[in-house]
Amino acid sequence: MDSQTLMRLSEQVIAHTYNRFPILPVRGKGTRIWDREGKEYIDFFSGLAVCNLGHCHPRVVRAIQDQAERLIHVSNLYYIEPQIELASLLCQHSFADKVFFCNSGAEANEGALKLARKYAKEKMGQDRYEIITMEHSFHGRTLATLTATGQTKYQKGYAPLMPGFKYVPFDNLEAVRKAIDSKTCAVLLEPIQGEGGVRVPKEGYLKGLREICHEKGILLILDEVQVGMGRTGKLFAYEHENVEPDLLTLAKSLAGGVPIGALLMKEEVARSFEPGDHASTFGGNFLATAAGVAALQAILEEGMLENCQKVGAYFLTKLQGLQNKFNFVADVRGRGLILGMELKIDGAEIVKEMMKRGFLVNCTMNNVLRFLPPLIITEEEVDQMIEALEEVFKKIT
Numbered sequence: 002m003d004s005q006t007l008m009r010l011s012e013q014v015i016a017h018t019y020n021r022f023p024i025l026p027v028r029g030k031g032t033r034i035w036d037r038e039g040k041e042y043i044d045f046f047s048g049l050a051v052c053n054l055g056h057c058h059p060r061v062v063r064a065i066q067d068q069a070e071r072l073i074h075v076s077n078l079y080y081i082e083p084q085i086e087l088a089s090l091l092c093q094h095s096f097a098d099k100v101f102f103c104n105s106g107a108e109a110n111e112g113a114l115k116l117a118r119k120y121a122k123e124k125m126g127q128d129r130y131e132i133i134t135m136e137h138s139f140h141g142r143t144l145a146t147l148t149a150t151g152q153t154k155y156q157k158g159y160a161p162l163m164p165g166f167k168y169v170p171f172d173n174l175e176a177v178r179k180a181i182d183s184k185t186c187a188v189l190l191e192p193i194q195g196e197g198g199v200r201v202p203k204e205g206y207l208k209g210l211r212e213i214c215h216e217k218g219i220l221l222i223l224d225e226v227q228v229g230m231g232r233t234g235k236l237f238a239y240e241h242e243n244v245e246p247d248l249l250t251l252a253k254s255l256a257g258g259v260p261i262g263a264l265l266m267k268e269e270v271a272r273s274f275e276p277g278d279h280a281s282t283f284g285g286n287f288l289a290t291a292a293g294v295a296a297l298q299a300i301l302e303e304g305m306l307e308n309c310q311k312v313g314a315y316f317l318t319k320l321q322g323l324q325n326k327f328n329f330v331a332d333v334r335g336r337g338l339i340l341g342m343e344l345k346i347d348g349a350e351i352v353k354e355m356m357k358r359g360f361l362v363n364c365t366m367n368n369v370l371r372f373l374p375p376l377i378i379t380e381e382e383v384d385q386m387i388e389a390l391e392e393v394f395k396k397i398t
């Protein structure tokens with residue numbers, strides 16, 4: 002079947018929940034992917050912050066192959082060695098004492114919301130169930146997580162939403178303080194808002210939130226589904242701010258491209274989950290956790306965090322360079338290798354033009370170009386992308 006026919010078939014048989022670009026990728030290696038026609042792309046999107054190690058990292062590929070030959074799935078009624086190994090690694094390198102595994106970011110957040118409610122009810126009484134989340138946030142597409150998501154565009158058509166959520170402006174401590182009442186059980190937020198337009202809060206914001214939550218006896222939940230696993234130049238984004246959450250969620254890049262989700266917990270909170278309270282059939286299965294162990298070890302052992310910091314800083318100055326040249330660039334921001342360029346114009350056409358030139362970039366909120374390259378991206382590749390972007394900017398003005 003030729004590519005045009007395949008794409009038409011896709012529109013016919015796949016639910017139309019995505020508008021797709023006309024590319025059929027078939028192969029990937031490192032920072033590159035190739036489509037069916039053999040056209041090469043440098044990937045500045047990483048499958049939405051999933052392929053942090055680059056495509057088909059050899060250690061992840063080998064782990065998947067080795068595991069697939071031995072055992073793919075049993076059940077969480079039995080002990081699962083790579084699951085134990087991945088949880089140990091995560092605990093060793095984070096604030097957490099215990100991990101619950103699931104299969105996606107939404108599911109990890111769903112688990113965090115359930116646990117926060119259960120813990121608060123047990124600790125502080127039956128009326129403690131309300132979760133405070135942020136405007137412009139993104140937490141997933143299940144009914145509870147899309148309710149947690151502070152953007153009405155994702156909620157349209159799905160009423161009635163889950164009760165027990167309250168929204169406040171991001172990066173505003175006073176708003177959180179005012180919103181807390183006798184029903185509040187937790188504050189949930191992304192340390193850097195991803196879908197919401199790469200919004201980085203002021204320094205001290207997380208620390209302030211930590212203090213407020215501590216003072217009020219409520220939980221601080223960080224959604225690091227997008228910014229965790231090295232994306233900001235540290236393994237977890239909270240490390241930049243010298244604070245520790247009570248709960249943290251991971252997914253996207255945790256297993257180097259294989260579906261996985263995880264809820265990281267402090268022991269004191271984790272105790273509220275007892276056998277039968279929460280579960281997931283595939284959660285922490287052999288294949289995903291074996292890939293996760295390989296992915297986490299590669300991030301830690303192959304200098305990816307250092308490269309992310311170094312190339313991220315370089316990339317940011319290059320984007321600032323473009324900001325100085327083009328007056329439709331409103332802002333440039335980010336940390337490590339999650340970078341955003343806010344435009345005063347629509348970004349969709351720019352994304353298409355970049356694709357023609359062999360670069361995959363993303364646009365979120367209609368006007369924020371978002372760059373999420375693999376953590377192994379080089380300064381030379383950044384230069385190539387910036388050169389193409391400048392050419393596109395000149396063309397459209």
Ligand SMILES: *Cc1c(COP(=O)(O)O)cnc(C)c1O
Pocket residue numbers: 104105106107108110139140141142191195196224225226227252253
């Ligand atoms: C992608 C994302 C999610 C949802 O993850 P899924 O695996 O798509 O369910 C949740 N939170 C954040 C911050 C995300 O970026």
